Amino acid sequence: MDRIQLPPTDRSPRVDFDFASGSLSMRGESYPEDAAAFYGPLLQSLRSFLSASDPRPIVFEVGLAYFNSSSAKALMNLFMPLEDAAAEGRPVTIRWVYADGDDTIEEAGEDFAADFDHARFEMVREARA
């Protein structure tokens, strides 16, 4: 699987999906004009990565200061195959990174966490810069 690295823009996060090491991350803000166009290829890559039977652990770090509802939906779509993979026994960790005091992002993380039964969902509070 080729590594996916996208530089951040003012409307989309920096993406680094390093499939070889099982380390995926997204940082920045996410409100692309067409969320399906941005997240579609990412979801496709993630799915084909997961379909290749490989028991390597996966860590997905998400640190978004802002995301719109389309992105929230897209994130959910990314999380679901990860949860399914975790249900099949693959070690999956989601690290939800939020700035200290950012209740909105913290609550959004808690909302997402409720959907995970098998994958580990870590809430990671980052000190303010």
Add this chain to the structure above:
Amino acid sequence: MTPAEAQPRRGGSLRGAGPLRGGEILGKLGFTEPAGAEAVEGIMRPGALRGAARGRNLDGLAHTLFLRIYPVIAAVVLATQIGIACVNYADEFRLYGERGALLAGITAANLAQPGWSAAPERARTALQALALDPAFRYAALRDAEGRLVASAGEAPGKRAFDLLQVAADLAVPGEERAGSLSLVLSAEALRGNAEKQALLALGTSLVLMLAFVLTLRTTVRRHVLGPLNRLLGAMREVEHKRWVTVDLGGDARPSNEIDAISSAFNRMVEGLRSGDEAKQLLLELEAAHAKLEHANRQVIESIAYARRIQASVLPDRAALAGSGLDVAILWEPLHLVGGDYFWLEAIDGQGVIVVADCTGHGVPGAFLTLIVATALDRLLHERGLRSPAAILAGLDAMVRAQLRQDGRGAESDDGLDCGICVVDPASRTLRFAGAGLSLTRVGADGIERLRGGRRGLGYPRTGREALPETDTVVTLAPGTTFYLMTDGITDQMGAAAPGEPPRLLGHRAVADRLAATADRPLPEQVAALEAGLAAYRGAEPRRDDMTLVAFRLP
């Protein structure tokens, strides 16, 4: 010669048709066209070159050089040759004289015998022997008294300048003064030699002149005029914006100065070429920009019209006036139109308040709001639903059906967050149900956030949806204000302090701001909130549509 005085054009090419005057060259190259023949803008105006080319031309310069230098050289050569000829002539004249003196001496010695004057026959024979010399003209033998004893040849005239006259005394032993022999020789041969030499000198000067002229002209042409003509040709091309450079590296090596000029010219052409290309690009860019602006204006006009339509779908702000509720609205799409929607209606003495946030904003969001508006209308009036939870369930089904999200591989992954309040002023009760949208209550006892279901309406089913099954019932205490707001209100990005990375304002901060102004009339409170949000954002742009409906029952 000034270009204006240029003679009529001579036919033929620049080279090989005899020397061209500079004016003609300039004329041929178009630099002497009447002013205004073409008004080329910029630094390469014809006039600029015409000015630079004015003055003495180089062919003329060669001519002048020749006229100045040649006479000096010719005079020096002539003077030298003539000087040499003079010295030669003098030397030979002297030698001639000596030879004549010797000849006269020998003859005189031969004749000097006692009694010589008595034997004139013998003397005549000796004198006639002298005539064997081709230069001999006349010889006269005189005795001591000066009487002519014998002579040979013809006596010369008095003024014969090319004659050489020598004399020798006859020394006869015993006689003190025996007589004298005078000999006249012709210097004609010498003069002929000298004349020949002078002619030779003249001829040399002429040949020198010819060689000089030819060499100078050829050199000037080859190394100066030729390269310059090519430069001028290139300049004319450049004047017409054909960016040609000059390569003078061929066999006709130009002088260093012209080489430097042509290098500078080439650099200038490169500069002009890139400048021209940049200008072209700029023009294209400007044209593209104008097109974009036109297209943008059309789009904006179109969307502005769409906003009128969307606004007309929204309810009258005073729709709940009859129910006794105070209401204030903030509806501000991000891009003229948007995915935020609200509905106010008094039905059967009850106030229905709906706020929906459809996915996306702008035109796509606005399309969804129309679907929602239609569905809501049918649920309220055809099916007569009054329970918020039931209305949410109905909206969910209708939106999903409308967007064909039930089949597999649905095109649409859209939906909406929605909060619905149905207020019964008579019993001072409020029923609320939300899907992804909460109800905020600010009263004397503080702030309360009544969360609805976490999931929105619509979207293809994932099996994890959990719509609220029942309404939440709240009592409307006097002095308590309720707010339905979309996440565009709370999710404002702004720097909490200068230099910090922007972060979300959040629901709690918005509720705190509302609580701080709870005692003010609703319209004022909403206006204050809007101003506060703008201040928080600072330089950050808005990210989403904003809708807030505030209401209270006095």
